[in-house]
Amino acid sequence: MANEIRPGNVWHVENSNNWANIISRILLGDGHTVITTRSATEAKKMIPKQIKRFDVSILDEDLGDGKGEQIATLLRKSGYQIGVIGLSKRATPWADVSLNKGDFDIDQLRSAVGSFTAKK
16 A cells, blocks of 8 residues: 555745646645745744644745745744755755755655654
8 A cells, every 4th residue: 555645734935836836736636735825025924823733844945035044944943843845946955855846756745745744
């Protein structure tokens, strides 16, 4: 039997419509709840009050009005335990898990998200 997916709550911070749609379709299809925030400004407003419901975050590195690394730093300072997945064409050493947009792999996305939702 294949590994079962344990649905979780995913926060995706992404300014690209294409990437927001791709990630949402995959994860919603797997039974996850996905909330997408479209800018660093909006993401910062959600920390810390609104992030407590999420198991994992997927952060784009270049958000136009800020960086995913800034959001990751705020998440960690909030004291709330939330997994951080960096999604970028560049390395994301600030993230718990890095996924490359240039060589995107759906199974890696599912595995990364599942590693945090399985801890619920």
